[in-house]
Amino acid sequence: MKVELRIQRFNPEKDSKPHFENYAVECEPTDRVLDAILQVKGVLDGSLTLRKSCAHGICGSDGMQINGRNMLACKVLVKNLKQPIVIEPLKGFKIVKDLVVDMKSFFEKYRSVQPYLQNEDPVPEKERLQSPAERERFDDTTKCILCACCTTACPSFWSDPNYVGPAAIVQAHRFLFDSRDKAKEERLNVLDSREGVWRCRTIFNCSDACPREIDVTRAISEVKRNLLFKKL
Amino acid sequence: MNVHSFDAIVVGGGGAGLYAALALSQGKVSTAVLSKLYPTRSHTGAAQGGIGAALANREEDHPEWHMFDTVKGSDYLADQDAVQILCEEAVTTVYELEHLGLPFNRTPDGKIDQRRFGGHTKDHGKSPVQRACFAADRTGHMILQTLYQQCIKNEVTFFDEFHAVDLIMKDGVCCGVVAYSIEKGDLHVFHTKAVLFATGGSGRMFKITSNAHALTGDGMAIALRNGVPLEDMEFFQFHPTGIYKMGILLTEACRGEGGILRNRKGERFMERYAPTIKDLAPRDIVSRCIYLEVRDGNGIDGKDYVHLDLTILGKEVIKKKLPDIDDFVRTYMGLDPSRDLVPIQPTAHYAMGGIPANVRSEVVKDEKNTVLKGFYAAGECACVSVHGANRLGTNSLVDILVFGRRAGLSMADYCKGSDYTPLPSDPLGPTQETIARLRSQNSGERTAALRDQLQSVMMDKCGVFRTESGLQEARSEVLKLKDRYSRLAISDKSQVFNSDLLDAMELGNLMDLSLVTVEAALARQESRGAHYREDYPKRNDAQWLKHSLASMSHGAVRLNYKNVVITQFQPQERKY
Numbered sequence: 001m002k003v004e005l006r007i008q009r010f011n012p013e014k015d016s017k018p019h020f021e022n023y024a025v026e027c028e029p030t031d032r033v034l035d036a037i038l039q040v041k042g043v044l045d046g047s048l049t050l051r052k053s054c055a056h057g058i059c060g061s062d063g064m065q066i067n068g069r070n071m072l073a074c075k076v077l078v079k080n081l082k083q084p085i086v087i088e089p090l091k092g093f094k095i096v097k098d099l100v101v102d103m104k105s106f107f108e109k110y111r112s113v114q115p116y117l118q119n120e121d122p123v124p125e126k127e128r129l130q131s132p133a134e135r136e137r138f139d140d141t142t143k144c145i146l147c148a149c150c151t152t153a154c155p156s157f158w159s160d161p162n163y164v165g166p167a168a169i170v171q172a173h174r175f176l177f178d179s180r181d182k183a184k185e186e187r188l189n190v191l192d193s194r195e196g197v198w199r200c201r202t203i204f205n206c207s208d209a210c211p212r213e214i215d216v217t218r219a220i221s222e223v224k225r226n227l228l229f230k231k232l
Numbered sequence: 233m234n235v236h237s238f239d240a241i242v243v244g245g246g247g248a249g250l251y252a253a254l255a256l257s258q259g260k261v262s263t264a265v266l267s268k269l270y271p272t273r274s275h276t277g278a279a280q281g282g283i284g285a286a287l288a289n290r291e292e293d294h295p296e297w298h299m300f301d302t303v304k305g306s307d308y309l310a311d312q313d314a315v316q317i318l319c320e321e322a323v324t325t326v327y328e329l330e331h332l333g334l335p336f337n338r339t340p341d342g343k344i345d346q347r348r349f350g351g352h353t354k355d356h357g358k359s360p361v362q363r364a365c366f367a368a369d370r371t372g373h374m375i376l377q378t379l380y381q382q383c384i385k386n387e388v389t390f391f392d393e394f395h396a397v398d399l400i401m402k403d404g405v406c407c408g409v410v411a412y413s414i415e416k417g418d419l420h421v422f423h424t425k426a427v428l429f430a431t432g433g434s435g436r437m438f439k440i441t442s443n444a445h446a447l448t449g450d451g452m453a454i455a456l457r458n459g460v461p462l463e464d465m466e467f468f469q470f471h472p473t474g475i476y477k478m479g480i481l482l483t484e485a486c487r488g489e490g491g492i493l494r495n496r497k498g499e500r501f502m503e504r505y506a507p508t509i510k511d512l513a514p515r516d517i518v519s520r521c522i523y524l525e526v527r528d529g530n531g532i533d534g535k536d537y538v539h540l541d542l543t544i545l546g547k548e549v550i551k552k553k554l555p556d557i558d559d560f561v562r563t564y565m566g567l568d569p570s571r572d573l574v575p576i577q578p579t580a581h582y583a584m585g586g587i588p589a590n591v592r593s594e595v596v597k598d599e600k601n602t603v604l605k606g607f608y609a610a611g612e613c614a615c616v617s618v619h620g621a622n623r624l625g626t627n628s629l630v631d632i633l634v635f636g637r638r639a640g641l642s643m644a645d646y647c648k649g650s651d652y653t654p655l656p657s658d659p660l661g662p663t664q665e666t667i668a669r670l671r672s673q674n675s676g677e678r679t680a681a682l683r684d685q686l687q688s689v690m691m692d693k694c695g696v697f698r699t700e701s702g703l704q705e706a707r708s709e710v711l712k713l714k715d716r717y718s719r720l721a722i723s724d725k726s727q728v729f730n731s732d733l734l735d736a737m738e739l740g741n742l743m744d745l746s747l748v749t750v751e752a753a754l755a756r757q758e759s760r761g762a763h764y765r766e767d768y769p770k771r772n773d774a775q776w777l778k779h780s781l782a783s784m785s786h787g788a789v790r791l792n793y794k795n796v797v798i799t800q801f802q803p804q805e806r807k808y
Contacts, residue, residue, distance in 0.1 A: 013726045030477060030564070042680025046732040047724035051273075053444040056480045056560060058373060059273040075563055096415060097729040103270065116381035117333025126287075127330040129342035135335060142335050142367075142374065146272050180333065213559075 003027045003036050004084035007048065010095050018095065021045075027078050033085060034062055034073040037099075049098040057211055060147030063090055064099050070149040070209040090152040092161065106148050109164045113172040113190055118183035128180055138177040141170045141219050143212040150206035150216050156199045163199040164191065166206040166216045173219040176226060188227055197223050233660065234420040238264040238389070239647045241409050241424040243396045243451060245271030247372070247629065248611030248636030249430035250379035252593075255640025257386040261647050264422065265388060266411050268395040268446060268734075271380050275432055275444045276632065279372025280483035280556065282364025283329075283633070284352055284626035285322035289343040290362040295319040297355060298363060302627060303801045305351045305514045306620025307761035307771065309464070309779070311797035314591050314616045318627070321634045326365050329633065334378040336367050337553075347553075348488040351514035351624040357808070360488075360512050364626045369483050369556045375629065394420065395734060396450060397666075399427065399458045399607070400659045406606035407653035410663050414734060417727030419667075421659050425650055426606050426643040429455065429587060429595075430636060433612040437742045437749070438580035439684075439691035442474055442481035451613040453741035455587045456748065460597055460604065461781035461792065463615040464585035465745070466752035466763045469623055470696050472518040474579025475564055476537045482557055482576060484625040487511045489553055491542045493522070494573065495530035501538075506808040513808045516622040516762045519578040523696050532575060539573035546570065578696055584623055584762065585752075586615040588781065593639035599781060599794035606646075606653070610639040617779060620796075621761020670736050676721035679735045686713050686739075686746060694750050699766050703754040710750055714743050714787070748782045751789040756780065773803050 003025055010018040025039040034055055041048040050073070051061040057075035064073055065088040067081060078085065093101035144167065151157050151165035172191055175181045191197040197220060206216035240256050242249045245267030256263040265271065286293040298319040303310055330336060330344060337345040346362040354361040367374040383390075393414040400408035400421070409422045434449025435441040456462055472493070473482040487493075492511050495501045505521045506513035513521075526536050542550060542557075547570045550558050554569075561569045587609035588596045593616075595607040611632040618631055693706035717740060724732035758772035759765050778793040 011726060012728055028477075032564075038680075041732075042678070046679070046722055046735075047726070049724075049729050049731050051269075053269055053273050053446045054275065054278050055445060056278075056478075057563070058278055058370070058556070059269070059275075059444065061269065061273050077564070097726075100729050107270070111384055114385075116385040117378075118385075123331045125327075127327055127336075127344050130338055131342050132338045132340065135338050138335070139368075142377075143370070145277070145373070146270075175333075178333070178335070 001027055001029055001079070003078050005036060005040060006084040006086045007040070008088040009098050011097060022084065029079045031078050032074050033066055033076050033078055033081070036078050036085070037073060037087065049100050051100055058145060060145035063147040063149045064088065065091065070153045072147060072149070072211045075211050090148055092152045092158050103148065106151060106167070109168045110146065110171055112164065113168050114183060114187055115171040115175070117175060117178065117181055119180055120182070130179055134179040138174050140214050141174040143214050144170045144174070145212060147211060149209040149211055153205040153209035155203055155205065156201055160195070160199060162195045164196055166220060169197055169220050169223055170214060170216055173223055176223060188230060191223060192227050197227065234418065235423055236264065236420060237423045238262050239424065240426045240428070240643050241266065241422045242428045242430060243409060244430035244432060244611070245269065246274035246430060246432055246611060247276035247375050247379060247632035248639070249428065250383055251633055251636035252428050252430060252610060252640035252643065253388045254379060254382050254386060255637050256644050257383065257388050259644035261644045263388055264391055266391045266394040266396055266409065266422065268393060268414065270392050271390065272376060274376055275447055277373045277376040278444065278481065279629055280369040280481065281349060281485035281488065282347060282366035282371050282626045283322070283326055283629040284349065284363050284624065285326040285365055285630065286319065286363060287323060287326065287344060287346065287365065289339055290346045293361055293363055295323060297353070297361070298322065300356050300801060301352050302618065302624055304806060305622055305624040307622055307806055308777065308803040309617065309620030309760060309796055311617050312799040312801060313797050314618045316799070317591055318618045318630055318634050322630045325633045325637065329375065329378060332378050332382050334367065334374050336365055347485060348512060349625045350484045350487065350512045350518070352626070353509065357508070360509055364485070364488065366485065369485055369554045372629065395737070396431070396454060397663050397737065399454055400655060401458060402653050402656045404605065405653045406604060408655060408659065410659060415729055417730055419660050419663060421655065423652060423655055425647045425652055426608060428608040428610060428639050428643060429613055430611045431613045433583045434742065434745050435580045435583070437687065437690050437746045438695070439687040440474060440479040440577065441580040442471055442479050443580065448738035448741050449745045450738065450741050451609070452586055453744045456744055456784050459783065460587060460595060461783040462585060462748055463588040463779050463781055464617060465749045465782055466756050466780060467584035467621045467761055468580060468749065469515055469582040469584060469762050470519040470578040471515055471581035472522055472578050473540050473576040475560065476575035476577050478564060479579035480560055480564060481579065481581070482540060482560065482574065486540060486542055486554060486557060489549055490545055491540055492544070494539045494541050495525045496532050497530065501525050501530065509808045514622055514624060517808065519696050520764060522578055537575045537577040540576045541573055542569040543571060543573070582623055582628060583612055584615070584619040584621065586613045589614040589616050591616065591638070592642040593635050594642060599792050608639045608643055610635040621763060667733070670720065670722055670733060671725060673719065673721035676719040677716045679720060679722070679732070679739050682713055682717055682720070683739050683742070686710065686742060690746055694753055697764055697766055698753055700754065703750055706750045707754065710743065710747050714747065717743055744784065748784065748789055752780045752782050752791060755791050777803065
């Protein structure tokens with residue numbers, strides 16, 4: 001099948017601002033948007049630039065706006081989309097080139113929530129025990145692949161780039177609700193600020209955007225509730 | 233010249249690299265990780281099913297049983313001293329990962345849960361055993377996340393989106409790495425006492441593969457060009473259950489949980505080939521059986537695929553234990569695995585071969601196992617050899633963890649007792665030449681076209697079934713493609729994030745590795761594990777119970793061989 005794409009281009013060495021280019025390629029109906037973009041790159045214009053790796057929705061490299069919604073290009077089939085397929089980089093980050101955005105600030109915010117298990121108790125000889133129910137409590141937020149689709153779909157983030165953002169809160173949630181973690185207090189303190197969890201206005205864009213189907217808004221609300229109860 | 237100095241440099245941000253970096257940082261060694269992707273994008277994250285370790289949380293099990301299965305699964309080509317370490321340290325390593333925070337699934341009494349996997353058996357082959365420790369069907373994702381988290385906690389330095397292009401050697405000692413900054417487009421020298429390559433596999437040399445686009449065998453190819461022979465490259469694993477035409481992996485845990493393979497007639501054909509463990513036979517065997525069924529006209533609709541039947545598991549088990557598989561089948565095929573049969577075909581999955589390394593993860597450069605000072609390798613790019621001619625499911629994760637950690641510990645020891653070797657005068661020379669050549673041509677061959685052709689040749693002529701004539705054709709076609717590669721032109725001439733140039737460099741690596749793979753396959757006139765020669769269908773221990781070592785000079789491949797280490801399990805006929 002013929003697929004028409006309209007892709008936002010920006011080369012910092014040549015362009016003062018981004019512009020759109022139109023392309024048409026031959027695809028199989030089973031092809032992903034990523035396959036279509038790679039056809040453009042492979043056959044029509046080798047300079048088209050994007051990040052990619054696993055090509056099946058688990059590495060988180062190829063988050064982008066596809067027909068106005070944040071998605072992974074490898075997790076949506078061309079046959080399911082309206083044409084021309086409009087492709088733009090994730091919104092709210094500096095564009096490095098074409099569909100590649102600068103992720104440094106995103107990973108700095110990730111680091112700010114202390115995204116690692118903290119438990120200085122002496123370790124047992126075998127595993128620490130955890131019941132299936134305790135494990136289930138934080139299962140949803142362990143699925144995060146740090147693709148930034150949620151954070152860059154959030155109007156609060158667009159208006160305030162210092163907002164820690166949904167992805168970092170998801171990571172904090174993963175540890176706050178892990179029965180083995182002992183740093184609840186420190187982590188909550190990081191999030192209990194204007195640029196922390198309170199910037200969230202419960203708009204649900206993050207949950208809609210998540211390619212891993214994490215209920216992001218719910219995770220954020222659970223963190224907020226935790227903070228409220230701590231204060232009472 | 234951008235020069236950075238760290239006592240240890242780890243190239244690759246997957247499981248092996250991160251575990252090594254963690255061990256190094258805990259040992260207070262200044263360490264940097266170079267990764268061509270953000271580390272959390274590494275392909276370890278794609279591993280689904282589990283980590284094999286004889287914890288005996290579900291039923292009786294012993295590291296010695298795991299060892300027997302691994303050796304038998306390897307078709308007796310694995311080095312048994314290394315396999316013993318693998319299986320014994322698997323247990324302590326899994327506990328350590330749990331302590332580091334890995335969210336394993338749990339048994340009702342709160343222990344790490346375990347399930348069945350291909351080739352893992354009770355008491356030397358009696359029946360399948362529950363040995364794979366898992367976190368739903370995203371065990372690799374959890375490993376990658378956990379190790380990255382701990383590296384952050386331990387303040388490891390990361391150079392993200394740095395692509396390694398060369399090793400720096402002086403007087404026979406490895407003293408650094410040359411890397412290309414993808415974002416800025418400039419070259420950097422990393423001066424160091426010890427370099428670890430944990431650069432992953434090379435599955436992108438095949439057309440249908442479960443491997444990420446990034447898996448272009450960079451580390452193996454750099455080692456090869458620096459005079460290090462590659463071991464056992466003829467052994468490449470095809471995983472039986474890739475999504476038809478796309479190659480996306482559907483974990484062996486699908487069958488571990490009770491899923492079965494069916495042919496056109498609906499028959500559970502694995503019963504005929506492996507009467508004891510049936511669908512849970514090792515991957516080389518199951519992949520061959522699928523091809524045989526297709527050849528006998530038993531493919532679905534007469535085509536080149538069969539069905540994976542998960543309908544018998546029920547919705548609940550699929551949702552709880554195989555949620556990502558459910559998602560993949562829905563997203564990419566529009567099917568519901570609890571109701572529909574899933575079309576599958578074998579997909580290129582794992583390089584058993586690689587950079588020869590000993591059990592301390594030191595690279596060894598010849599048939600006498602002489603250590604190359606300052607150079608280490610771990611994970612899929614390395615060949616210890618714990619997988620021999622065929623790797624068992626779950627053992628790749630065991631390998632990256634056990635030998636990634638060992639690499640970090642050995643390097644920490646080495647760094648404390650040694651000094652920096654001074655850099656040679658022009659470490660960037662050869663790389664600058666290569667890049668200038670790729671940039672200079674304005675018209676010529678295109679990367680994507682050459683890559684497609686290479687992948688088709690390798691898939692058709694160096695895949696699951698091989699013959700002398702097919703391999704000879706493959707050799708001549710790969711040589712022609714290599715020649716055309718020398719006339720490659722890239723269309724992106726810019727500095728910033730030039731993925732056109734990156735793709736071209738990666739293709740060069742795949743070309744060299746394909747040639748080595750074909751030559752080693754052509755030479756080995758027997759069938760063993762994943763290497764199946766239709767013209768030599770039997771294993772031949774008298775002549776071929778040995779590891780190949782392929783080196784390359786001026787484009788020509790030379791083969792040498794070294795002995796297999798056999799300690800307690802003498803080679804037997806391999807039946808399941």
